[in-house]
Every structure is written in structure tokens, then in C-alpha cells.
Amino acid sequence: MSDGIDRIAGGDQGDEGAVEAVRAANTALYDAFETGDIDLMTAVWLDDSAVETVTCVHPGWAPLHGTGPVLRSWSMIMANTSYIQFVLTDVTVSVSGDTAVVTCGENMLTGLPSTPADPSPGLAGGHAVATNVFRRTSSGWRLWVHHASPVLATQEADG
Amino acid sequence: MSDGIDRIAGGDQGDEGAVEAVRAANTALYDAFETGDIDLMTAVWLDDSAVETVTCVHPGWAPLHGTGPVLRSWSMIMANTSYIQFVLTDVTVSVSGDTAVVTCGENMLTGLPSTPADPSPGLAGGHAVATNVFRRTSSGWRLWVHHASPVLATQEADG
Secondary structure: OEEOOEOOOOOOOOOHHHHHHHHHHHHHHHHHHHHOOHHHHHHHEOOOOOOOOOEEEOOOOOOEEOHHHHHHHHHHHHHOOOOEEEEEEEEEEEEEOOEEEEEEEEEEEEEOOOOOOOOOOOEEEEEEEEEEEEEEEOOEEEEEEEEEEEOOOOOOOOO | OEEOOEOOOOOOOOOHHHHHHHHHHHHHHHHHHHHOOHHHHHHHEOOOOOOOOOEEEOOOOOOEEOHHHHHHHHHHHHHOOOOEEEEEEEEEEEEEOOEEEEEEEEEEEEEOOOOOOOOOOOEEEEEEEEEEEEEEEOOEEEEEEEEEEEOOOOOOOOO
């Protein structure tokens, strides 16, 4: 996973270390997907607790809630993905207290499913945007919310 | 704006008041849109600060960052919406410290644009899902992140 354009918005003053740690946690999400590593994916997310319930919205999906359903969805998606590579663009990080919000463009290169007629169908590109909310814990920044959605309009963000 | 099915996930123990206050702040977002009230919409959102930068993802759009671009987008959308009514479903609220995450289904009834050939074209329905992140401030819960996206798949959330 390689980062493209990078932009840091906000961040606690004097807390640049937190911003960097959040960026690393965000990268780990996409590394886990690229490598199909469910153990790393599990480590990326918060454990369900009495306080936080994790939420995941895949592009075009309804929300999933709770560690079990969210990790099962990732297992299913990763099992059905032969190849995927991400280039993240316009990464913004906003840290406030023990919560961090990351937004980024997800630029994907995926392997097309092979068929008997076309055993080497090549690659396809895709683009989505994601909001990832992290919570600071005693074991580092963990993912509380992932919401990804397709970009349909051609408008440019002017912010 | 009327609420449909309601589900509360998590919430600080003994902090049911916070959950109710977050639900009211979430309702205010949709009330502002329904009534085209830019003053209420402004009051719903955090002011930009050194710490938090607000983020808004409209369905199919790239992210907007900062109070100015976000509120301008709402002004434009509301000016181009003759009629809209929301029924929110599957509302979940997760409060952790000074941050709250709300997810909900946005079921919309909108007025179709009239044309000379069809001056009364009637209404259209739509469905999206939203993640709304609120921050507790001295003036109540204010919106930090709004991410809404179309639901394309027919899969049901199993969480």
C-alpha cells in the first residue's frame, strides 16, 4: 500500500506523534486487506465493549455492527478477492482527545475473476472514499468506524 | 422527520442522558435539511477549530472539509431541493467519552423537479445510509463528520 498526496488537517497541538500513529493504524487496515491477513484485520479493529460498538459500511452496503459480523464480512470479501492494491490519496487526519477521524480516497487495482474462456482477464481500477474513526486505547489506536462509499459525482472537493 | 425502528448500541453506562442528547442532535441535522434552515444547519455542526476539522461526504461525492465548504454545499443542496422528508431507520448510538457515533438509514421522499411538460411530477423515494460523528462541547453535541452513501447491494446487515 503506498500513499499518494498527503494532507494533515487539525491534530492536537503538540500531538504530532498521535497523528503519525493514527496514520500507521489507517495504513494497517489497507495492508490487512491487501494481504488477506484476518489476524491483522482483527488487530486493527476495536474489540466490542460495553462502551463502543464497531461499525463497518462497505461501498454500497448497509451498516454492519459488532466485531463478529464486521470481521466475518472482511473474511468473506478477502476470500473473494484474488488481488487488490490500494493507493490512498487526500489522506486527512483530525485528532481530538482520544478520537481520530481519517478521510482518504481509496484508489483500487483489483484482479478480475478468471473464467474458462478468459483465464487471465487482467486488472480493473476503482475509486471510493472512506471515513475511518479511531479510538485511542492502551494498545494503540484501534478502528471504531469504517465507512466507504463509491464516488459517483464528478464534483471536486473544494475544502 | 419521524424515527422508525430504533436501536441503541453501547452508550456510556449511566450516561443514557448523553445518548438521548446525541439522538436529538442527530434529528436536528435532518430537521435542518427538511426545513432548508441554514441557521439550524450551522448550529448542528462544530465550528472549525485548531483541533477538529469538520468533514462531510454527500452520497456519491468526494469529501468536503471545513465549515465553509461544508455549509456552502448544504446551502446549494437545500436551494435545489423543493421538498424532502426523512424517515430514519435502524438508528444506533455509540457514546464513548466526548465522542458519539450514530448510524442510521436515511429513507427519503423528495419532490421531483417540475418541467413545462409536467408541472406536477410528484415524489420519488430514495435510500441511503449515514454515519454521523458528534463531539461533546460546552454548547452540546455538535456534528464533526457526516458520511452518507447510497445502498446498492441487497444484502441485509446481520449485526
